[in-house]
Amino acid sequence: MRKERLYAPGPVELPPAVLEALARPVLHHRTALYAEVQDRVAARLRDVFLTGSEEVITISGSGSAGLEAAFLAAVPAGAKVLVINAGKFGERWLEIARTYRHETVELAFEWGRAADPAELEAALARHPDVKAVLATHSETSTGVLHDVEELARVTRERAPEALFIVDAVTSLGSAELRPLDWGLDAVVAGSQKGLLAPPGLAFIWLSERARQVPEEQLHPHYYLNLRSRAGGRQPTTPAVNLVVALDVALGLILDEGLENVWRRRARLTADLISSLEPLGFTVFAERVTPAVAALRVPPGVDGTELVAGLRERGLTVAGGQDRLAGKIVRPSLLGWADEFDVAVLAAAFRSVLAEFS
Amino acid sequence: MRKERLYAPGPVELPPAVLEALARPVLHHRTALYAEVQDRVAARLRDVFLTGSEEVITISGSGSAGLEAAFLAAVPAGAKVLVINAGKFGERWLEIARTYRHETVELAFEWGRAADPAELEAALARHPDVKAVLATHSETSTGVLHDVEELARVTRERAPEALFIVDAVTSLGSAELRPLDWGLDAVVAGSQKGLLAPPGLAFIWLSERARQVPEEQLHPHYYLNLRSRAGGRQPTTPAVNLVVALDVALGLILDEGLENVWRRRARLTADLISSLEPLGFTVFAERVTPAVAALRVPPGVDGTELVAGLRERGLTVAGGQDRLAGKIVRPSLLGWADEFDVAVLAAAFRSVLAEFS
Numbered sequence: 001m002r003k004e005r006l007y008a009p010g011p012v013e014l015p016p017a018v019l020e021a022l023a024r025p026v027l028h029h030r031t032a033l034y035a036e037v038q039d040r041v042a043a044r045l046r047d048v049f050l051t052g053s054e055e056v057i058t059i060s061g062s063g064s065a066g067l068e069a070a071f072l073a074a075v076p077a078g079a080k081v082l083v084i085n086a087g088k089f090g091e092r093w094l095e096i097a098r099t100y101r102h103e104t105v106e107l108a109f110e111w112g113r114a115a116d117p118a119e120l121e122a123a124l125a126r127h128p129d130v131k132a133v134l135a136t137h138s139e140t141s142t143g144v145l146h147d148v149e150e151l152a153r154v155t156r157e158r159a160p161e162a163l164f165i166v167d168a169v170t171s172l173g174s175a176e177l178r179p180l181d182w183g184l185d186a187v188v189a190g191s192q193k194g195l196l197a198p199p200g201l202a203f204i205w206l207s208e209r210a211r212q213v214p215e216e217q218l219h220p221h222y223y224l225n226l227r228s229r230a231g232g233r234q235p236t237t238p239a240v241n242l243v244v245a246l247d248v249a250l251g252l253i254l255d256e257g258l259e260n261v262w263r264r265r266a267r268l269t270a271d272l273i274s275s276l277e278p279l280g281f282t283v284f285a286e287r288v289t290p291a292v293a294a295l296r297v298p299p300g301v302d303g304t305e306l307v308a309g310l311r312e313r314g315l316t317v318a319g320g321q322d323r324l325a326g327k328i329v330r331p332s333l334l335g336w337a338d339e340f341d342v343a344v345l346a347a348a349f350r351s352v353l354a355e356f357s
Numbered sequence: 358m359r360k361e362r363l364y365a366p367g368p369v370e371l372p373p374a375v376l377e378a379l380a381r382p383v384l385h386h387r388t389a390l391y392a393e394v395q396d397r398v399a400a401r402l403r404d405v406f407l408t409g410s411e412e413v414i415t416i417s418g419s420g421s422a423g424l425e426a427a428f429l430a431a432v433p434a435g436a437k438v439l440v441i442n443a444g445k446f447g448e449r450w451l452e453i454a455r456t457y458r459h460e461t462v463e464l465a466f467e468w469g470r471a472a473d474p475a476e477l478e479a480a481l482a483r484h485p486d487v488k489a490v491l492a493t494h495s496e497t498s499t500g501v502l503h504d505v506e507e508l509a510r511v512t513r514e515r516a517p518e519a520l521f522i523v524d525a526v527t528s529l530g531s532a533e534l535r536p537l538d539w540g541l542d543a544v545v546a547g548s549q550k551g552l553l554a555p556p557g558l559a560f561i562w563l564s565e566r567a568r569q570v571p572e573e574q575l576h577p578h579y580y581l582n583l584r585s586r587a588g589g590r591q592p593t594t595p596a597v598n599l600v601v602a603l604d605v606a607l608g609l610i611l612d613e614g615l616e617n618v619w620r621r622r623a624r625l626t627a628d629l630i631s632s633l634e635p636l637g638f639t640v641f642a643e644r645v646t647p648a649v650a651a652l653r654v655p656p657g658v659d660g661t662e663l664v665a666g667l668r669e670r671g672l673t674v675a676g677g678q679d680r681l682a683g684k685i686v687r688p689s690l691l692g693w694a695d696e697f698d699v700a701v702l703a704a705a706f707r708s709v710l711a712e713f714s
Contacts, residue, residue, distance in 0.1 A: 004382065004390075011383045011597060022598055023380035025361065026368045026555060028673045033361075060557050061418050062593035065580040099579045192594060198383060200417050200557050200596025222456045223422040224580065236419035237549060239557025239596070240368060241379060316385045 002314035007345060009140045009170055009292035009318060011192035011199045012335025014249070018196060021248040027240050034240060037247050042232060044250035048195070048258060049187065049205050050178050056205045057229050060239040063169035063190030064092060066202025069224040070186040071096050071134075074163050074210040076217035079131035082107060082123060082162070084115045084151065088141035088321050089167055093134040100219055105130060111142045111324060112294070114287040117150045124158035132163045132185075138171035141321050143285035143294025143330060145175055149182045156183050163210055169193060170291040172203075173253055174265045174334055185210040191242065194265070194291065194334055196249040200242045265290035268333040268342065275346040276331075279353060284328050292318070292332040301356060303329050309352035315345070359671035364702060366497045366527055366649035366675060368549035368556045369692025371606070375553060378605040384597050391597060394604050399589060401607035405552070405615060406544065406562050407535050413562045414586050417596040420526035420547030421449060423559025426581040427543040428453050428491070431520050431567040433574035436488035439464060439480060439519070441472045441508065445498035445678050446524055450491040457576055462487060468499045468681060469651070471644040474507045481515035489520045489542075495528035498678050500642035500651025500687060502532055506539045513540050520567050526550060527648040529560075530610055531622045531691055542567040548599065551622070551648065551691055553606040557599045622647035625690040625699065632703040633688075636710060641685050649675070649689040658713060660686050666709035672702070 006013040027034040045056040059069055075081060081102050083093045086109035097104045107123045109115050115135070124130065133155045137148050152164045163185035168177055172187070173194030179187045185207040192199035204226055215227065228235045253261055269290045273283060280298025288294075297303045303326040307319040318330040331345050363370040384391040402413040416426055432438060438459050440450045443466035454461045464480045466472050472492070481487065490512045494505050509521045520542035525534055529544070530551030536544045542564040549556035561583055572584065585592045610618055626647045630640060637655025645651075654660045660683040664676040675687040688702050 006383060006385055008385050011385060011594060014383055019380040019382070023376040025376070026363060026371055026549075028363055028365050028368060029556075030675075031668070031673055059418075060596075061416075061422070061580060062595070064593040065418070068580045096579050100577045190594070192383075198596065198598040199386075199594045200599055219577070220457045222453050223418060223425045236421040237368060237547070237556045238419070239417075239555065239599070241555040242557055242596070242599070311388070316388055318387075 005315045005344060006335060007315055007317050007331045007333065007341070009193065009330060009332035009334055010190065012196065013337065014196060014198060015252060015336045017252070018245045018249045021245040022198060022241050024244055027244065029234055029238050029240055037244055038232060041243055041247045041250065044247065044254060045203060047254055048173055048250055050180065051205050052180060054205060055230065056203050057226050058238070058243070059202050059224065059229065060200060061202050062199065063188065063202050065224060066169070066188040066190060066204050067092065067167055068096055069202070069226055070165055070188045070204050070206070072219055072221045072224055073206055073226040074165060074186050074213055075132045076213055077219045078102065080105065080127065080129055081132045081134060082127060082130040083134045084120065084136065084146070085109070086113060086115050086142065086144060086146065087111050087136065087139035089136045089139055093136070093167065097134065112144065112284050112286060114144050115146045115151060117147065117154045120151055121154045121158055124155065128159055130159055130162050132165055134165050135167065137166050137168040137177060138175060138289040138291045140170045140292055141324070143289055143292050145171065145287050145289035147287065148184070152182050152184055171289065173261065174291045175289060176262050179205055191246055195246065196252060196336065197246040198242055200239050201246060262290070265334070268337060268339065269293050271339065271342045272331060272333060272345060275342055276349055279349055291334050292330045294328050294330050296328055301353065302326050306352055309355060310348055313348050313351060315348050362672045362701060363692060364672055364674050364688045364690065364698070366550065366687060366689035366691050367547065369553065370694065371553060371555060372609060372693045374609070375602045375606045378602040379555060379598050381601055384601065386591055386595050386597055394601055395589060398600055398604045398607065401604070401611060402560060404611055405530055405607055407537065408562050409537060411562060412587065413560050414583050415595070415600070416559050416581065416586065417557060418559050419556065420545065420559050422581060423526070423545040423547060423561050424449065424524055425453055426559070426583055427522055427545045427561050427563070429576055429578045429581055430563055430583040431522060431543050431570055432489045433570055434576045435459065437462065437484065437486055438489045438491060439484060439487040440491045441477065441493065441503070442466070443470060443472050443499065443501060443503065444468050444493065444496035446493045446496055450493070450524065454491065469501065469641050469643060471501050472503045472508060474504065474511045477508055478511045478515055481512065485516055487516055487519050489522055491522050492524065494523050494525040494534060495532060495646040495648045497527045497649055498681070500646055500649050502528065502644050502646035504644065505541070509539050509541055527691070528646065530618065531648045532646060533619050536562055548603055552603065553609060553693065554603040555599055557596050558603060619647070622691070625694060625696065626650050628696065628699045629688060629690060629702060632699055633706055636706055648691050649687045651685050651687050653685055658710065659683050663709055666712060667705055670705050670708060672705050
């Protein structure tokens with residue numbers, strides 16, 4: 001029997017109060033009891049998304065369901081789209097756009113690099129007719145926090161007609177993100193990351209102009225249709241236990257204060273990196289996200305074996321994906337974590353490395 | 358403070374062991390710990406779906422997400438489809454088919470009537486070119502259990518090329534359903550009904566010929582793509598807490614024995630009807646589903662007020678929907694319920710009626 005510790009960039013360890021809320025008796029979704037929860041969650045989501053009075057829509061599904069829902073809500077069929085691709089979740093945007101047979105302009109960056117606004121500017125100059133730019137805020141596969149504020153600014157300047165759509169699945173609640181101030185058009189988040197809730201819910205905010213794309217221009221879609229869910233409508237049964245747990249999680253975040261949470265996450269990740277660098281790990285990401293510490297493993301160490309060694313010690317830590325398999329490790333303090341989890345991770349990494357040498 | 362009792366046809370009251378499982382620490386979906394749960398759930402789903410060695414695919418989403426996923430997996434774009442429409446969930450099939458701009462043959466039955474296989478036979482004789490028949494097993498809006506065995510038999514005989522696709526969202530786990538023996542092509546279920554789990558998961562089984570519709574003939578779709586999920590693959594983060602709870606719920610059903618559960622549900626619903634008939638309620642459904650007792654309210658009683666009166670007493674019971682609003686009530690013992698819940702419902706109905714007279 002081993003004590004289990006979850007240090008992956010989602011799903012994350014949850015606060016006990018959130019777990020407790022999950023286990024409450026099921027509420028029927030068409031009762032006043034549930035309406036009260038739903039209204040409070042709606043208000044809290046607006047506060048965490050910083051969308052003022054504008055609605056954030058919840059769907060039952062993974063973060064990818066949210067990405068597809070935003071795409072289907074805002075991108076006209078046949079439109080040319082530009083995808084900023086600097087990792088696995090950039091590739092996901094590309095897959096979605098290609099699934100729907102869109103002409104895609106791929107602006108690719110080496111994994112680990114931050115998307116360069118100057119290169120986006122040049123690409124938009126070559127393709128001023130793109131109708132949407134699909135971006136990733138925190139790219140979990142590489143540990144990079146892309147500068148969506150600047151990327152959105154460039155887009156508004158060079159292709160003012162293009163909608164700027166952001167995958168914020170891992171960043172929302174963990175990194176500064178200001179949809180209204182930054183002129184974004186769609187923001188997608190997931191429950192199981194910085195929002196401290198269980199997996200199974202996705203959240204989508206759309207700007208006014210994104211909501212106004214004429215329906216007849218959109219691809220046909222039913223379950224993921226955000227318009228049918230606008231105004232708090234529930235055309236299908238929501239995952240009520242997850243929503244009740246989310247309510248508690250959002251309350252914890254807002255009690256601490258959103259900006260305090262951003263600062264705390266950034267500090268924890270910086271501390272984690274500082275504590276692992278003396279062991280020979282080096283920062284992989286050009287611009288570090290507070291959601292995960294992507295670290296090159298020390299010379300001679302196999303990242304996959306390192307992750308397995310941590311697993312034997314009860315720690316779940318993500319390794320590198322695809323081309324980065326074995327080359328990086330990705331411990332994360334995105335969940336219910338504090339400074340003492342930094343100590344746990346440092347001790348566990350040391351313990352595994354000692355076995356290797 | 359009132360004791361709350363949930364007697365709606367989904368989401369339902371859950372067994373304490375299922376609630377407890379929801380609150381366990383989050384498992385990461387790419388670990389051996391979770392793979393063990395997933396494999397056991399996969400085996401239990403096959404046993405509850407009676408699909409032998411054939412896989413049942415789980416997606417995070419509502420029952421309607423499951424219906425759309427089955428449709429997108431098996432119905433070629435542009436194909437002519439026949440929809441058996443005898444209630445709100447028949448209408449949902451129609452909405453999905455129309456969303457994707459299919460030519461639809463609507464075989465409509467009055468709400469409360471059971472779909473007549475002879476009429477289906479006649480419709481198929483007029484439209485032998487339909488590529489799919491979309492049916493509802495337990496129509497929750499009317500309380501009718503449609504005879505999908507016979508409807509499927511007629512379809513195989515008259516339109517052997519047509520796939521027979523069944524909405525079993527409310528029936529699976531509560532009424533006899535034998536996908537292989539009955540020659541069905543797709544069966545969709547939801548977690549929050551007869552399967553005694555929280556809402557947020559949908560399950561889809563596809564017959565071999567449904568799985569073999571060439572991919573290039575299908576509508577583009579991403580999140581709801583069942584092929585990307587075949588063989589237990591998890592392309593996106595599953596709702597792990599819901600799956601862990603489902604595991605426990607399926608274990609309870611299989612421990613009791615699936616056929617025993619079917620019998621118990623039918624007996625409970627019959628007993629509930631017998632106990633409410635003396636109060637002036639009459640059976641609305643031509644062929645009663647074990648999932649819900651749809652009852653015409655006594656003359657002079659307003660069904661909406663009755664439901665509100667039950668609510669004041671802490672009971673959540675469904676009323677009539679759309680054209681049946683105020684005319685029927687729909688108490689259900691689909692959840693964690695036994696014979697003493699029949700006594701609770703009868704006493705509560707008597708209490709409300711006494712107030713009216």
